[in-house]
Amino acid sequence: MKIRDIRATTVTVPLQAPLRHANGCHWGRFVRTIVEVEADNGLIGLGEMGGGGESAEAAFRAMKAYLVGHDPARVEEMRFLIANPTASLYNNRTQILATLEFACLDLIGQEWGVPVSEILGGRVRDEVTFASYCFFRYPNPKDGTGEVRTVEQVVEYARATKAQHGFTTHKMKAGVFHPKHELELYRALAASLPGDSFRFDCNGVWSTEQAIAFSHGIEDLNNDYLEDPVYGMNGMRRTRQMTRVPLATNTVVVNFEQLAANVLDPAVDVILLDTTFWGGIRPCVKAAGVCETFQLGVAVHSSGELGIQLASMLHMGAVVPNLSFAADAHYHHLTDDIIEGGLMPYRNGAIPVPTGPGLGVRLNRDKLAEYSELYKRLGGYPYDRDPARPEWTPLLPNDRWADPNSQDCGVIPY
Numbered sequence: 079m080k081i082r083d084i085r086a087t088t089v090t091v092p093l094q095a096p097l098r099h100a101n102g103c104h105w106g107r108f109v110r111t112i113v114e115v116e117a118d119n120g121l122i123g124l125g126e127m128g129g130g131g132e133s134a135e136a137a138f139r140a141m142k143a144y145l146v147g148h149d150p151a152r153v154e155e156m157r158f159l160i161a162n163p164t165a166s167l168y169n170n171r172t173q174i175l176a177t178l179e180f181a182c183l184d185l186i187g188q189e190w191g192v193p194v195s196e197i198l199g200g201r202v203r204d205e206v207t208f209a210s211y212c213f214f215r216y217p218n219p220k221d222g223t224g225e226v227r228t229v230e231q232v233v234e235y236a237r238a239t240k241a242q243h244g245f246t247t248h249k250m251k252a253g254v255f256h257p258k259h260e261l262e263l264y265r266a267l268a269a270s271l272p273g274d275s276f277r278f279d280c281n282g283v284w285s286t287e288q289a290i291a292f293s294h295g296i297e298d299l300n301n302d303y304l305e306d307p308v309y310g311m312n313g314m315r316r317t318r319q320m321t322r323v324p325l326a327t328n329t330v331v332v333n334f335e336q337l338a339a340n341v342l343d344p345a346v347d348v349i350l351l352d353t354t355f356w357g358g359i360r361p362c363v364k365a366a367g368v369c370e371t372f373q374l375g376v377a378v379h380s381s382g383e384l385g386i387q388l389a390s391m392l393h394m395g396a397v398v399p400n401l402s403f404a405a406d407a408h409y410h411h412l413t414d415d416i417i418e419g420g421l422m423p424y425r426n427g428a429i430p431v432p433t434g435p436g437l438g439v440r441l442n443r444d445k446l447a448e449y450s451e452l453y454k455r456l457g458g459y460p461y462d463r464d465p466a467r468p469e470w471t472p473l474l475p476n477d478r479w480a481d482p483n484s485q486d487c488g489v490i491p492y
């Protein structure tokens with residue numbers, strides 16, 4: 079089997095409502111680049127990449143010069159071909175490599191007639207359990223629904239998604255309002271769903287002192303972990319020395335060098351593996367092996383996904399024995415998907431691992447065309463800007479918090 083062509087299509091798929099975060103906002107939709115790698119036997123492998131609200135089509139077009147004629151089964155060779163570590167100072171292609179790895183594994187699985195999880199060592203579980211992902215949300219710009227800002231709205235949202243999807247773990251994505259206010263919100267959320275477990279992520283925007291104070295304020299709750307309270311290994315290490323809440327990261331340990339540093343001088347307890355940030359499903363499985371050896375916790379990070387990337391997360395989650403936490407996914411905020419069958423349903427907070435050949439998901443060409451047209455109409459969006467605060471730039475540590483009483487949601491095109 080040889081690669082014959084690489085095609086990329088940018089789509090934008092609406093979210094139920096805009097998702098606010100510490101650096102800005104997902105402006106009511108995700109922009110994703112859908113990649114098709116066609117082999118000379120006619121099979122098509124699928125990949126998907128984010129990019130902070132921007133298209134990555136041009137980057138994938140450039141990869142044709144490297145990969146046409148390449149055997150997709152030689153996945154390890156591809157790493158050195160397009161993402162050699164010493165060349166990456168000039169062209170960091172980690173996420174591009176990841177996307178092409180998904181597609182190559184999809185091709186191999188279809189050629190061999192097995193799911194990707196079988197290529198990776200075989201499933202140790204048939205479904206992956208997910209956490210609810212509670213964001214502060216601006217109202218949907220079309221119909222004004224879906225706002226999450228107040229304590230009542232946070233609690234109502236978590237209860238409703240639990241009722242709909244069966245979640246028993248809840249992640250609060252924060253870093254938007256002052257940490258003292260967010261502490262009240264988080265405690266209210268935990269009190270509203272007794273027996274469930276909780277995790278909190280402010281995307282690293284606090285000072286170390288704020289992180290320590292916050293961690294002391296939540297020690298009595300049923301926390302999975304506190305995720306990235308500060309940015310940087312040293313701040314995480316200092317916070318960790320001063321708290322009994324486990325710390326997790328998807329920002330300061332995202333490669334093997336950083337993982338080694340964390341083993342030698344621990345700063346983080348739980349590593350959130352992301353199939354795109356780490357350069358593919360296989361690097362995540364390798365990293366999980368290192369975590370198993372050193373008995374670090376493993377969870378699954380979500381960088382915003384449609385069904386193809388979700389499939390990569392499901393196959394990864396299926397084969398990692400030491401996955402000891404519910405996985406994260408933005409998926410339940412989406413209104414639609416570009417795969418056949420539409421959005422994958424949750425059952426009791428879990429999604430079954432696809433069992434078809436390869437990634438086990440196929441493109442719905444009508445949906446791909448529909449959301450490609452929507453992208454052409456709306457264009458990209460600045461992931462790291464807040465539509466309601468056009469003059470705002472967050473600092474690190476931040477002290478420019480949003481006003482929890484403000485109902486201003488800016489102007490979001492739709």
Ligand SMILES: [Mg+2]
Nearest residue numbers: 279305306328
């Ligand atoms: Mg995070």
